[in-house]
Amino acid sequence: MAAGSMKLKRLQHILEEIETFENPKIELEQYTTSSHIAACILHTAQFVYGDITDKCVADLGCGSGILTIGAALLDARYCTGYIYSTVYIMVLEYLKMFIFVCFICFAGFDIDPSALSLSVENAADRDVSGQCEFILCDVKQIDKSMQLKAFDTVIMNPPFGTREKGADLEFLKMAVSLATNAVYSLHKTSTRKHVISTAKQLGVHPKVIAELRFDLPASYKFHKYNSVDVQVDLIRFTWKST
Numbered sequence: 302m303a304a305g306s307m308k309l310k311r312l313q314h315i316l317e318e319i320e321t322f323e324n325p326k327i328e329l330e331q332y333t334t335s336s337h338i339a340a341c342i343l344h345t346a347q348f349v350y351g352d353i354t355d356k357c358v359a360d361l362g363c364g365s366g367i368l369t370i371g372a373a374l375l376d377a378r379y380c381t382g383y384i385y386s387t388v389y390i391m392v393l394e395y396l397k398m399f400i401f402v403c404f405i406c407f408a409g410f411d412i413d414p415s416a417l418s419l420s421v422e423n424a425a426d427r428d429v430s431g432q433c434e435f436i437l438c439d440v441k442q443i444d445k446s447m448q449l450k451a452f453d454t455v456i457m458n459p460p461f462g463t464r465e466k467g468a469d470l471e472f473l474k475m476a477v478s479l480a481t482n483a484v485y486s487l488h489k490t491s492t493r494k495h496v497i498s499t500a501k502q503l504g505v506h507p508k509v510i511a512e513l514r515f516d517l518p519a520s521y522k523f524h525k526y527n528s529v530d531v532q533v534d535l536i537r538f539t540w541k542s543t
């Protein structure tokens with residue numbers, strides 16, 4: 302069976318084994334997308350819209366790499382995920398990103414070095430290292446000269462902006478700068494009006510393609526309950542109103 306035709310259940314099954322954050326950082330909103338939701342998003346992006354296989358795919362705020370790796374399993378040409386840390390690392394990563402943009406490839410980006418290490422390990426464990434590139438950087442600081450519409454598709458579960466106000470929309474702006482074809486992004490349903498109005502200002506057409514319920518585990522001490530249900534929209538942004 303070609304990877305591009307991988308069944309939903311099989312994809313979910315492989316993603317279930319992905320290692321997640323041991324000590325999630327509250328300030329970075331490190332919640333992991335469940336394997337079920339990740340598989341459904343990627344499967345829909347590919348089998349309804351044809352946005353993954355043979356496309357250049359970026360995952361902004363890749364965390365454990367679940368979306369980047371899932372895209373690779375669906376046979377994306379190259380997958381990248383973005384993270385940042387010290388100035389030294391950033392210089393190296395920008396150089397790498399420059400080379401990467403020049404050669405048009407696929408990727409995952411995150412700001413947290415430990416998340417990136419996790420992504421790298423997870424990709425290796427699933428034999429997709431060769432297809433995936435993980436880049437350490439602050440997504441909001443990607444240099445303007447590098448926003449060269451380098452990707453066909455951006456797929457992301459950005460911070461919802463609950464710790465850092467506006468982070469969700471900053472990620473959306475960057476995603477729209479990087480992609481040429483489609484952006485898939487998760488946003489709290491309570492912010493839908495705001496996200497839609499931002500999309501219109503950015504010149505893209507938003508379409509809510511799924512309404513999901515995120516069952517966030519009580520990973521943080523301030524959570525009173527074992528898990529918290531959050532209503533989330535999966536929105537596909539395109540340049541055509543289809």
Ligand SMILES: C[S@@+](CC[C@H](N)C(=O)[O-])C[C@H]1O[C@@H](n2cnc3c(N)ncnc32)[C@H](O)[C@@H]1O
Pocket residue numbers: 329330331332333334360361362363364365366367368383384385410411412413416438439440441457458459460461
């Ligand atoms: C909600 S988590 C999603 C993780 C993963 N993509 C997933 O779907 O499971 C958001 C991720 O964004 C990263 N992040 C937060 N702020 C960032 C920034 N300014 N630049 C890059 N990554 C950032 C966090 O470290 C975290 O891994």
